[in-house]
Amino acid sequence: MPITRLLIEDFITQSQGQPIFDVRSPAEYEHAHIPTAHSLPLFSNEERKVVGTAYKQESKQRAIKIGLEYFGPKMVKMVEEVEQVLGGVAVKEKKKEEAQKIFVYCWRGGMRSAGVAWLLDLYGFKVYTLVGGYKAYRNWVLKQFEKEYPISIIGGYTGSGKTETLHKLDSMKEAVLDLEGIASHKGSAFGNLGQSPQPKQEMFENLLAKKLYELTVLQAATHIWTEDESQRIGEVNIPIKFFSFLRTRHVYFMDIPFDARLDYITEQYGKFEKEKLINATIRIQKRLGGLETKTAVNCLLENDTKGAFAILLKYYDKFYNKSMHNQREQVELLIHKMEMQTVNPGENAEAIKRIHKNQAILSQASL
Numbered sequence: 001m002p003i004t005r006l007l008i009e010d011f012i013t014q015s016q017g018q019p020i021f022d023v024r025s026p027a028e029y030e031h032a033h034i035p036t037a038h039s040l041p042l043f044s045n046e047e048r049k050v051v052g053t054a055y056k057q058e059s060k061q062r063a064i065k066i067g068l069e070y071f072g073p074k075m076v077k078m079v080e081e082v083e084q085v086l087g088g089v090a091v092k093e094k095k096k097e098e099a100q101k102i103f104v105y106c107w108r109g110g111m112r113s114a115g116v117a118w119l120l121d122l123y124g125f126k127v128y129t130l131v132g133g134y135k136a137y138r139n140w141v142l143k144q145f146e147k148e149y150p151i152s153i154i155g156g157y158t159g160s161g162k163t164e165t166l167h168k169l170d171s172m173k174e175a176v177l178d179l180e181g182i183a184s185h186k187g188s189a190f191g192n193l194g195q196s197p198q199p200k201q202e203m204f205e206n207l208l209a210k211k212l213y214e215l216t217v218l219q220a221a222t223h224i225w226t227e228d229e230s231q232r233i234g235e236v237n238i239p240i241k242f243f244s245f246l247r248t249r250h251v252y253f254m255d256i257p258f259d260a261r262l263d264y265i266t267e268q269y270g271k272f273e274k275e276k277l278i279n280a281t282i283r284i285q286k287r288l289g290g291l292e293t294k295t296a297v298n299c300l301l302e303n304d305t306k307g308a309f310a311i312l313l314k315y316y317d318k319f320y321n322k323s324m325h326n327q328r329e330q331v332e333l334l335i336h337k338m339e340m341q342t343v344n345p346g347e348n349a350e351a352i353k354r355i356h357k358n359q360a361i362l363s364q365a366s367l
Contacts, residue, residue, distance in 0.1 A: 004127070007132075011103065021038050042067075042071060047070045067115070079119065082125075103129075144208075153251045155335065158316035158317065159264050162254070168349035175224045177225070177226040179208070179233060189283045208238075251334055256341070261343060
């Protein structure tokens with residue numbers, strides 16, 4: 001059956017819930033890839049280098065011959081790897097006579113994807129390849145950050161339980177964009193504690209674009225909640241165009257007393273090893289100040305975790321105040337403060353949802 005070449009929009013639409021294979025080298029895949037893709041490298045990292053050198057220094061034909069020498073012995077193994085993946089991939093029920101769909105891409109949609117597509121087509125799969133390859137996908141990713149989205153933001157000083165409130169909204173079937181979840185980091189100097197390794201910047205962007213697409217296209221969400229963030233989350237950055245857009249959105253600011261937040265954050269982070277807490281404190285020494293850093297570290301050494309976090313919380317309150325106003329015009333119109341007495345993500349999520357609904361009704365009535 002013929003191999004079908006798809007432009008990026010059709011590739012993304014038609015590959016939903018279907019197996020996607022990235023035939024680039026392991027190093028290319030590890031750096032970043034389409035989030036749901038499985039690695040099925042045509043060449044190893046060293047083999048790719050050899051083929052590429054032959055292409056540049058000798059000829060296309062010489063590179064193809066070298067590539068075929070590598071490809072031939074791998075054919076059976078590659079087919080078996082695809083079959084193994086299919087055993088664990090959720091696909092739609094098909095008629096017995098309908099061939100399994102397979103989606104394949106390489107860097108530019110050239111010889112590597114064409115070669116693997118030929119093999120899988122020969123074996124009996126219905127194969128689709130991506131015109132322009134991963135490069136076309138990256139262009140699509142970057143375009144997602146130029147769009148406007150129906151987003152509202154949950155704000156609040158450190159220790160307000162913003163992330164947990166966001167998760168409660170998610171459990172209430174509200175559309176949620178969890179930037180910290182995508183980044184595998186909670187945003188502060190302590191944000192990597194208890195988290196899995198962060199994705200590289202490019203992979204973070206791919207994951208973010210995928211989530212935005214799922215929310216707005218697949219789920220057709222008319223409203224999305226996210227958390228107020230600095231542009232930098234650990235080692236990754238929110239794309240500048242998308243971040244600038246977020247700074248224009250309404251913020252539902254949970255104004256919770258200092259002592260309530262201190263109790264909450266002490267409970268959340270006090271469970272981590274003393275050494276990790278000290279190292280995280282030292283990382284912000286330049287901004288925190290030498291004396292405050294020394295005092296906070298001494299508190300931790302003396303097992304006065306709450307005393308240490310009281311110092312840190314005051315610093316983060318000042319930092320958040322500055323960040324909240326940074327790059328935001330008409331702050332008074334964008335930020336809606338809500339006085340809440342306790343850090344209770346469930347109750348606070350209900351309150352935010354209720355206030356937003358009332359505001360939407362009032363806004364609609366004024367039209």
